[in-house]
Amino acid sequence: MNIEDKVIEIITQEQHLAPGVVKPESTFAELGIDSLDGVNILFALEQEFKIDIPDAVAQKMRSVSQVVDALTRVIEGKDIADLVAVAKGESPVPNR
């Protein structure tokens, strides 16, 4: 299972949602996920992948794709300094 599928699976499970509700393009707002739910989901993901997501990054997660992106980078050992900087407001959001 790839990272995106796992993220979708975990969000579905933690939020007690029906299968198929969570999509790759879903935002947390659309799924009724508030900030407390958000930290719960990230905890489950950290446990699953045995990684640590810095608070500053965790606090900015607002969509499935943001979560998948941050996780992919951490898992693949890529530098997430830019993500942290954006999260801390130290640099502008890059154009994607």
Place this chain on the structure above:
Amino acid sequence: MRRVVITGLGVFASTGKDVESYFSSLVNGRSGVRRITLWDPSTLSVQIAAEVPDYSPTDYFPLKRLDLLDRFTQFGLLAARQAMQSSGIQVAEEEKPRFGVVMGSGMGGAETFDSGYFNLYAKNETRLHPFTIPKIMHNAVTSQICIEYGAQGPSLAISTACSSAGHAIGEAYHLIKFGIADIMLAGGSDAPITYGMIRSWESVRVLAPGGADPSRACRPFSADREGMVIGEGAGAVLLEDWERARKRGAKVWAEVAGYGLSSDASHITQPSVLGPVRAVRMALEEARVNADEVDYINAHGTGTRLNDVIETQVIKEAFQDHARRVAISSTKSMHGHVMGATGAIELVATVLALERGLIPPTANYTKPDPECDLDYVPNQAREKPVRVALSNSFAFGGLNAVLLVRRLEQV
């Protein structure tokens, strides 16, 4: 200053998961004390407790809600639901800022604490579940009830060990009496039957070891009493300003007319006589009731060697000659010591005794103790009109709460 009445009752305990079955167990002398089933107690010297039987959380709460509710909060919510539903109350939007909740708890989110510590120290996890804090905090039960009912008024969580619920109901009563609120949901909840808690209590050496028949383990006021039994559960009452209750034609179970509280200032575990006596006198004074008008006392009656003797002396000192005439019983003999919930669970029994003229017994009364020589309504419930009753709570740390309830007289 206003008069305050009880218009709703709720209870979730080892002797019943609703008011009627709870009271029926008590008046039939049925104990909720059994061998612990929540986890394996075989390594402990005390293997018994008063657990809520056949309890499945998903019967009462959706999964998502349950994620945020420690067991103690679940029990509190269930007792609150019963009190709210049975009262038939409708709280209008504009009334919500004058509708508050005060719940007591001695141990808070004990189960969450226990499993959190296990993960931390035994499994060496470096991150605990993010819901740990919102589940553990003692005010979780108050806050969750406020959220469920839109209660925006003065709301508190009280923690005074075994007197928590007595204090919670008393404080809620005063908030209405002194015009700060109009509607208050008050009570207590505790779910302290965890491995860590029972081990801690074992060391204090006041727990009844039980024996062949756990249901007979708790024997308050008996010469052969061996100690207390830990219980879990919750109790709740809905309190209203009497005028408001009268206008809506509410059923009034009883009037709360007195609340006494005091501190022994003597020992961190051993009770004094004068501390509780002051609390009793305070409750009587507030209600403007003479000691000899009290028909029934629901005792703190834990079943420990010390409490029962001291409490007997308290009653003699506060009631003088009337001490020999007043009916006294300890329902802890059946539902166990429910810590921060026990004052509320016992007030529900006291109110029903008042309403029905039927006093629940002190169960398992085997052998009279010369040092406890009053009328403890042994083993059999007693039909007797009860106009005025007291509910005693005398906690570790010497913090005492006494509530006085009486049949509502139309003035």
